[in-house]
Amino acid sequence: MEILVLAKQVPETAEADLEITRDGADVEREDLVYTINEWDNYAVEEAVRLKEEHGGAVTVLTLGDEEAEDVLRRGLAMGCDQAIHLNDEAFLGSDPATVVRAMVKALGGRRFDLILCGVQSADQGQGQTGVLLAQALGLPYASLAVGLKLVEGGLVITRELEANTLEEVALPLPALVTVQSGLNQPRYVSIMGIRKVRGMAIEGHDAEGLDLAGQVGPEAACLAARRLSLPETGAGAEILSGSLEAVCARAAGIIREKGGLK
């Protein structure tokens, strides 16, 4: 089974104090630490598990600058077999449609039985790359997968809907599936995996090589970020202060008032 996984490098923001740039269009990235997009990590794990169970090979693909190679190395260390890097600063700031156009060019007609990617990225959160790629390649797709089973003739995907509802859908292969967090328990990267990466080549593509010079990046995007803002503390927010006991008593009081504590 030939599997392609899309993996994006994103800033770790859980513990970071985000600051908005002076032009208001981005966050200050200098002090941020970058890592694999959480959802994509589940996709990589799932791809490697499928390969381990059913044979075949896994290719991991990313689009980003030089540093983004780290997510490919991570994927290879986790068990992927090949890596493709759309490696050009010109790609940065592209909208999802442009990203997908570049991916399709880099894949150049290669065929995969299954394409997996995170349902969204932690930075932009548009949730479009997967479905647009399925569209571009003419593949059936399912989104928000929390379960994935290979069956005779295709896949059965368990999708996460609202209010704890799960939907089971069947689709033929080849197909594309976007993955929700919690699909599996991603493995730790091992030292053996890291050493294995030493001898592996990463396939690289830049915009010019793909005949996309001048057609990628923010200038080519059909949408542009105008302004980022941090949520303001509104009238509905109350910051409790005082001793720990006083804060707890007041918090319990509010929850009780609102009917949350009987």
Next chain:
Amino acid sequence: MDFNLSREQRDIVRAAREFAQGEFPNRAAEFDREERFDLGIWRKACELGFVGTFLPEEYGGAGMGFLEHCLITEEFWAVDPGCGQSVLSTTFGAEMLALFASHEQKQHILPGLCEGKGILSTAITEPDAGSDPTQAVTTAELHGDEWVINGAKMFITNGTQCQNMVVFCVTDPDHPSRHQRHSFIWVEADRPGVTAKKLHGKLGIRANDTAELAFNEVRVPADHLVGVRGQGFNQVMELFNRARLHICAQAVGLARACLEDSVRHVKARVQFGQTLASFQGTQFKIAEMATRIRASRNLYYEAAWRSDQGKMDHALTAMAKWFSARTAVEAADEAVQMHGGYGYLDEYRVQRLYRDAKILEIYEGAKEVEKLIVARSVLG
């Protein structure tokens, strides 16, 4: 001059951090309180290749440098020193075996350390011989084709959990040089006459096993001599030259944890109508902590790099050891100070870090000994 780690080294750092963050935090307080550790975590670390990376590939290691081992150590200690020590101290002494042991001895002991099947103890310190190991009086006498060992050892890491130990013994008591009277003898922990008693009530790194050992007419074959007879003291020095690098990494990891918790706390804690972070007094503490951590790290990176290049610099390693350990102790002190009353509670990690830090200035060369080494290199 390139101060960047290689891509592979950065991969190692990330992998070690993820493992430690995934495995240590939920158990660390429990291990500290109960003075025990779950060896399942150690086995998992071995399966992932984090243990014994510095050992040659033919003996199960990754054939990497001490710098890589230090990078893993720093990340483990930055999450929890007790857990980090419990996982990585299991190879303590393997540095010396890799240098001096016979092929058969290495084959017997080293692969198990990397595979999670064996723990090694190195028994040097005695009740009356600490910083001066030449005062060790445990004896090993050659009777026919066997060594017969008698004596007692103190503060031995993993003493009750190891399968193999290497014991620093007097073998040549009449040699005119006190530096040529000792040898290392390999002893299987289950040999008759070996007893190990766990020491309780340690100030810090309480997850890690520390024991006192007694040897009563313990017999091992003559081929259990490690290296050359009478060269034990030199072997100790070679071991410490390498093992001290790990201590630097432990110290930097611990100090980083102090800084991380302090930054989080001072940004959130409001007093006199503003966050603690907005007070200049706090800012100075944070600035000093961050600077000392960076300086300590640069010192040990260079010391480890020189060691891996085969250009061991004893004085530099000693500088890195005392300075990084002092940095850790001071960082822990300031971290508790910035946390105020909360830092005095075991609910907060800084309380544990404060206790864990002190050992760094004591084991594998007290800071005074390190300074003597530095002074000797400067004054001649």
